[in-house]
Amino acid sequence: MFFNRFYGKKIKTFIILVLVLCVFTSCSVKKRSKNNNNNSINASAVQGEVPSHSMTGVVTNIDTDLKQVTIRELDCDVDSILDYNATSVVIDKYGSEITGDELQPGQIMEVTYNTSNADIIKMHVPKDVWEYQEVDKFSFDGDTNALSIAGKKYQYTSWTYFSSLERKIQLAELGSHDVITVRGIGITVYSVTRTKGHGYIRLENYDTFKGGTISVGNNIVLPITDNMLVTAGVGSYRVTLSKRKVKAVKNVIIKDGKETILDFSDYKEEVKNVGTIKFNIEPHGADLYINNSNVDYSSPVTLNYGEYNIRVEMTGYTAYTGVLDVEKPGSTINIDLIEKDASVSSASTATPSPTKKADDKVTTKKIDSNHTITVSAPDGAEVYLDNVYKGLAPCTFTKVIGSQTITLSKPGHITKSYSVDILDDDKNVKLSFSELMEDSD
Helix, strand or coil: CHHHHHHHHHHHHHHHHHHHHHHHHHHHCCCCCCCCCCCCCCHHHHCCCCCEEEEEEEEEEEECCCCEEEEEECCCCCEEEEECCCCCEEECCCCCEECHHHCCCCCEEEEEEECCCCEEEEEECCCCEEEEEEECCEEEECCCCEEEECCEEEEEEEEEEEEECCEECCHHHCCCCCEEEEEEECCEEEEEEEEECEEEEEEECCHHHCCCEEEECCCEEEECCCCCEEEEECEEEEEEEEECCEEEEEEEEECCCCEEEEECCCCCCCCCCEEEEEEEEECCCCEEEECCEEECCCCCEEEECEEEEEEEECCCCCCEEEEEEECCCEEEEEEECCCCCCEEEECCCCCCECCCCCCCCCCCCEEEEEEEEEEEECCCCEEEECCEEEEECCEEEEEEEEEEEEEEECCCECCEEEEEEECCCCCCEEEECCCCCECCC
16 A cells, blocks of 8 residues: 555656646747757647747848848847748738738837747737838937927937838938938837938039039038038939039939039030029128028029028027028029018019928037047048038048038048037047948949
């Protein structure tokens, strides 16, 4: 009797241990890669259950050849490479079913996948995800990690995924001419995708026009200086160089990250669809801004036909803002700044109308003549501050306070721009950037 009771207890204990091991084996094993052991049999599969796991993350890559998608979990840097197939159910933000090939980098998705083979079971956009598409007016505040869009502020973090289509980029690589799509949950930004980038226009043989103005489309107006390199968004533009009565016009196509050379050695004077505007502004010395660019109006300004946002300001006077409609070859604009309201009269139909868009704000840059900015690297690269040539790195120039764009260019290399915030801290600034990549084209 003692023998039977003893071995009976051992048999019961053994059975309990086996059951415990089976339970833990079937519930805790989670894999994110294919299980290639064809001889192994999962206990859940035998019972008809699919071992699965759900998570929410940002799509960072889609491989349509391998039928794989990479998901980065929110608020961390854990990447999961998962497989999709004909049985995977993928739902877009509109509630419509799509294929895995139609996924896009930057999308926030909740995904449920089979842990035994990493196959996606279902993907969908969570209900609390918001999205802004085709945003061309935005600003980043590096001090508070704030992103301003459409009059609202959101927070970006160290986990926010910045990309340009399928390539990861740094926040500093985003420029004011870019177009982005932003996605997040609550006040947190989880992905910023650049959908339309920027390129560059390099001027050659344009000595005749130095001291004049260059207009690129209707949005960029700049003084013409030495070693001119202009940053512009991807697209087609009409470029006009002008100085007094001399004008030259060329069409250009800007490609992402590429320099396009415009040679004006064979320029021909052309006045068609170009207006010459004379500005009479009181008091003398007030600043004139056209599309956010400070313009010298001591001589007539030449602009392509179209609408331009203008602002006139001077310390002690109420600033004037309006829209200038250039629609004829010659016009005179009279603007008098007074304490409360600006009165405007004109000798032509090109009078600015008293309208203002909420996002069209001009920020006057503060100059700190007692301190400098030094760009030490990459060695030998041309350095531009907001499209103005400053010299070859290493170079030093007067400190300008606020948000700036540093552009670096070097023959045989890909031109690159960085957005930087220069603080008003009574200190010199030293900047160093990574080497430019060689241009394979």
